[in-house]
Amino acid sequence: MDKHKEQRGRDFSRRDFVKAAAVASFAGASARLTSKLYAAGSDVLKVGLIGCGGRGTGAATQALMGVDKSVRLWAMADLFRNQLDASYDMLSKGAKGRYDRVDFDSLADQMDVPEQRRFVGFDAYQKLLASGVDTVILATPPHFRPEHFEAAVKAGKHVFMEKPVAVDPAGVKRIIATAQVAKQKGLSVVAGTQRRHQLHYIEVIKRIHDGAIGEILAAQCYWNNGGPWCLTAEKPAGVSDMEWQCRNWYWFCWLCGDHIVEQHVHNIDIMNWALGSHPVQCMGMGGRQARVGGNIWDHFAIEFEYPGGVRVLSMCRQIPGCSDRVSERIVGTKGFAYIDGATGFIKGENAYEGPASPNPYVQEHVDLIRSIRQGVALNEGIQVAESTMAAIIGRMSAYTGRALKWDWAMNASKLDLSPAKYAFGDLPVAPVPIPGKTPLI
Amino acid sequence: MNGNTNSKRHGLTRRDFIRTSAAAGAVALASGKANLFAAGSDTIRVGIIGCGGQGTRDLVSCVKSSPGVQIAAMGDLFEDRLKQSLEKLNTDVPAAVKVTPDKCFVGFDACKRVVQSDVHVVFLTTPPHWRAEHFQAAVEAGKHVFMEKPGGVDPKGIRSVIRTAELAQQKRLSVVAGTQRRHSKKYQEIIKRIHDGQIGEIVAGQGYWNGGDMLGYWKWYDKEGRSDMEWQCRSWPWFTWTSGDHIVEQHVHNLDVLNWALQAHPVQCMGMGGRAVRTLGNIYDHFAVEYEYPNGVRVSSLCRQINGCTDRIAERVVGTKGVADVDQGVIAGEKPFKYDGPDPDHYVQEMADLIKSIRDGSPINEGKNVAESTMNAVIGRMSAYTGRALKWDWAMNASKLDLTPPKYEWGDLPPETEQVAVPGKTQLT
Numbered sequence: 001m002d003k004h005k006e007q008r009g010r011d012f013s014r015r016d017f018v019k020a021a022a023v024a025s026f027a028g029a030s031a032r033l034t035s036k037l038y039a040a041g042s043d044v045l046k047v048g049l050i051g052c053g054g055r056g057t058g059a060a061t062q063a064l065m066g067v068d069k070s071v072r073l074w075a076m077a078d079l080f081r082n083q084l085d086a087s088y089d090m091l092s093k094g095a096k097g098r099y100d101r102v103d104f105d106s107l108a109d110q111m112d113v114p115e116q117r118r119f120v121g122f123d124a125y126q127k128l129l130a131s132g133v134d135t136v137i138l139a140t141p142p143h144f145r146p147e148h149f150e151a152a153v154k155a156g157k158h159v160f161m162e163k164p165v166a167v168d169p170a171g172v173k174r175i176i177a178t179a180q181v182a183k184q185k186g187l188s189v190v191a192g193t194q195r196r197h198q199l200h201y202i203e204v205i206k207r208i209h210d211g212a213i214g215e216i217l218a219a220q221c222y223w224n225n226g227g228p229w230c231l232t233a234e235k236p237a238g239v240s241d242m243e244w245q246c247r248n249w250y251w252f253c254w255l256c257g258d259h260i261v262e263q264h265v266h267n268i269d270i271m272n273w274a275l276g277s278h279p280v281q282c283m284g285m286g287g288r289q290a291r292v293g294g295n296i297w298d299h300f301a302i303e304f305e306y307p308g309g310v311r312v313l314s315m316c317r318q319i320p321g322c323s324d325r326v327s328e329r330i331v332g333t334k335g336f337a338y339i340d341g342a343t344g345f346i347k348g349e350n351a352y353e354g355p356a357s358p359n360p361y362v363q364e365h366v367d368l369i370r371s372i373r374q375g376v377a378l379n380e381g382i383q384v385a386e387s388t389m390a391a392i393i394g395r396m397s398a399y400t401g402r403a404l405k406w407d408w409a410m411n412a413s414k415l416d417l418s419p420a421k422y423a424f425g426d427l428p429v430a431p432v433p434i435p436g437k438t439p440l441i
Numbered sequence: 442m443n444g445n446t447n448s449k450r451h452g453l454t455r456r457d458f459i460r461t462s463a464a465a466g467a468v469a470l471a472s473g474k475a476n477l478f479a480a481g482s483d484t485i486r487v488g489i490i491g492c493g494g495q496g497t498r499d500l501v502s503c504v505k506s507s508p509g510v511q512i513a514a515m516g517d518l519f520e521d522r523l524k525q526s527l528e529k530l531n532t533d534v535p536a537a538v539k540v541t542p543d544k545c546f547v548g549f550d551a552c553k554r555v556v557q558s559d560v561h562v563v564f565l566t567t568p569p570h571w572r573a574e575h576f577q578a579a580v581e582a583g584k585h586v587f588m589e590k591p592g593g594v595d596p597k598g599i600r601s602v603i604r605t606a607e608l609a610q611q612k613r614l615s616v617v618a619g620t621q622r623r624h625s626k627k628y629q630e631i632i633k634r635i636h637d638g639q640i641g642e643i644v645a646g647q648g649y650w651n652g653g654d655m656l657g658y659w660k661w662y663d664k665e666g667r668s669d670m671e672w673q674c675r676s677w678p679w680f681t682w683t684s685g686d687h688i689v690e691q692h693v694h695n696l697d698v699l700n701w702a703l704q705a706h707p708v709q710c711m712g713m714g715g716r717a718v719r720t721l722g723n724i725y726d727h728f729a730v731e732y733e734y735p736n737g738v739r740v741s742s743l744c745r746q747i748n749g750c751t752d753r754i755a756e757r758v759v760g761t762k763g764v765a766d767v768d769q770g771v772i773a774g775e776k777p778f779k780y781d782g783p784d785p786d787h788y789v790q791e792m793a794d795l796i797k798s799i800r801d802g803s804p805i806n807e808g809k810n811v812a813e814s815t816m817n818a819v820i821g822r823m824s825a826y827t828g829r830a831l832k833w834d835w836a837m838n839a840s841k842l843d844l845t846p847p848k849y850e851w852g853d854l855p856p857e858t859e860q861v862a863v864p865g866k867t868q869l870t
Contacts (some may be wrong), residue, residue, distance in 0.1 A: 078629075141661075161640075170697070191676075217759050217761070218644060218645035218759055219842060220741075229515070263675075283743075283751060285651075285717075285729055285743060285745050286717070286727075287714075287715035287717035287727065289714070289716070289862075290863050290864055299713045299864075301713060301743065309764065311647060311757075315713060315731065317713050317864075319864050320829060321826055322828025322829060322864050323711060323829045325711065331644050331645055333641075333644075333762075373642060400750075401745070401749060401750025411609055434717060434751050435745075435747050435749070436718060436748050436749030437718070438745045
């Protein structure tokens with residue numbers, strides 16, 4: 001391998017050299033084989049897309065456009081045929097940009113998805129994994145992530161998986177166990193917490209870790225804005241509960257984890273990253289004051305306590321017509337850091353202005369593909385699992401009204417939101433939680 | 442004032458002055474009122490407007506706090522509430538009850554009649570909605586005041602309380618508020634150390650009042666068989682116009698400690714909240730508000746009234762050199778400290794401080810403090826109800842919010858008194 005490239009690969013991992021070396025040695029034969037395959041940067045990398053919604057389609061464009069034309073969309077899977085077709089159509093024709101991607105023209109020259117590699121249904125992911133792909137994008141509703149991640153890693157695939165990676169402690173534990181297997185296998189795992197790939201975040205957080213704001217004393221993170229696409233308020237006649245809920249997955253806790261997990265995980269992830277730890281305990285509150293339909297809430301406020309008694313405030317809201325704020329702030333003995341999607345800076349003894357960043361939704365795929373080609377596995381599985389878990393314990397605390405500890409949730413909680421079976425049939429909508437009544441499980 | 446007043450601040454008590462003939466003339470110059478109570482034994486006659494549970498307890502605390510306190514006039518909106526209060530007083534502090542039937546006043550004008558009675562001090566312990574009006578009436582009548590927190594329910598009322606507090610200052614009247622933590626030795630010792638820089642520069646803080654539902658300690662009266670006005674006034678804790686919502690009515694205690702510790706009021710806030718469980722009245726059952734103080738210090742406030750949840754009532758201040766758990770009386774960090782001295786009952790202490798200030802002719806005036814702490818809570822509520830971040834200065838100067846009903850009479854009230862706020866729809870006014 002080209003020495004220069006190898007070094008760059010380690011830079012990209014943003015892990016210290018020892019860790020990178022350790023990963024490489026654990027990676028063993030399969031990693032070296034992988035790296036040989038792609039060392040020249042010209043071999044075709046076959047990507048499978050599991051979950052062909054808006055974000056999955058966006059992630060596919062970024063995987064295809066991020067590095068070079070040797071990346072191919074090789075197979076597609078979704079629960080619903082029309083979702084898959086719409087995604088295929090968009091990728092092959094081009095589309096206008098949106099929050100997570102630029103305008104793009106047809107990507108047909110990088111698509112090789114014949115009918116026999118288009119898979120639909122609850123087991124579509126299994127068929128896709130057996131279709132000859134090298135790497136997969138896991139972009140279904142979060143509920144399915146643990147199962148899909150486990151199967152992908154078992155099948156020896158590199159993984160890009162959207163955040164969040166689970167909706168309950170049972171799912172988080174599966175992700176962590178699978179991330180460890182991926183590590184042993186030398187597989188790359190990149191998560192859709194794209195701030196970790198955003199230059200001004202990287203530079204500001206690096207300085208925090210180097211002590212630029214001193215010892216961390218407090219922090220705040222927010223995702224307050226209008227909320228996502230709308231629910232089809234009434235279940236159409238002739239559609240099963242399962243289909244209706246899966247198509248409107250954002251609105252049901254078992255599928256999306258509620259918005260604190262589905263969306264605010266981004267900001268909580270920054271807290272974990274900046275503080276170098278997950279929280280120890282939390283106390284949360286929330287409710288739904290404006291939202292109608294489904295069973296998720298529309299606002300949460302959580303106080304997370306990190307090691308050393310550092311209390312961190314997390315606020316998230318999805319209500320149109322309110323003041324928006326999506327950002328993170330970290331306060332230390334020598335100053336504070338502020339970061340959001342556009343800027344990052346430090347004020348205080350070591351003032352710093354962060355750089356402009358390339359599109360992080362592209363960068364995360366660039367980093368993933370390079371790590372695969374260079375044979376130095378990136379593995380973000382555990383970090384995204386921990387950020388997801390932080391959001392989940394926040395939700396559990398708010399739903400029940402009970403303060404709770406990370407260790408209890410990780411080791412003793414029995415919460416598992418899985419339905420009895422995955423079939424298009426009856427599935428009553430779980431009631432909206434009531435603090436003080438909803439039990440802590 | 443004169444030099445004698447100044448020297449009192451340096452440690453001499455009023456009693457010390459009385460014992461010296463040289464100072465006697467100065468006392469008279471300082472204030473006629475001071476002269477009245479110079480011997481420390483003259484009777485102080487108290488009138489009360491608002492004879493509910495808290496008002497009655499406040500009277501008992503006051504009588505117990507100091508010798509020579511008599512209850513001389515009582516007023517309430519409802520006769521039955523006044524009678525219950527009188528019964529309780531006759532049981533708990535019978536010797537102090539000097540209320541004759543002609544000094545018992547019932548109805549919307551009861552306050553006017555109480556402040557016109559021959560009393561030195563008026564206790565303002567009605568639902569918060571009436572505080573501003575009653576405070577003004579009491580101070581204009583030249584009465585010293587004990588007023589329960591909060592000091593209002595809307596910016597209009599708070600502006601009035603601030604103006605009246607200034608008038609009280611000019612008139613050298615004492616104004617003590619029911620933010621009794623200010624009279625706690627434990628709190629005072631911790632806050633003093635914070636002000637002395639023992640936790641360094643303050644960079645964050647937290648205030649909490651997470652407890653159970655009010656049905657545990659207040660009575661809900663059903664609407665049936667009552668006019669809207671009677672129903673809502675009797676069930677006042679559950680209506681925003683009467684109570685200000687629980688962030689104002691209750692959590693103001695913790696916000697007051699944060700203002701005290703930070704020696705400022707917030708510059709702006711962003712809040713959220715709702716009612717996840719509550720079905721009575723129109724108030725919320727939880728709020729989370731982030732307050733930004735001068736220099737960008739962000740303070741979080743959490744309050745909840747839901748049974749079966751984890752409770753926490755506390756105040757915490759984080760500095761560059763340490764952390765103060767104010768409610769615990771503990772400072773951790775470079776200069777650790779734990780207050781383990783006596784901490785007399787704050788509710789009695791605030792009364793002792795009030796009566797002493799009157800007798801000493803050395804007025805305490807907490808009017809502005811409690812008005813500002815109330816305003817914290819009010820802007821937090823306004824932000825949560827509307828979903829809009831907002832600035833203190835805007836709320837103080839430009840907000841038109843006025844929760845006063847069209848008229849005070851036994852009849853219908855506008856439907857909005859029963860409507861629950863919906864963020865993003867409820868307008869910021």
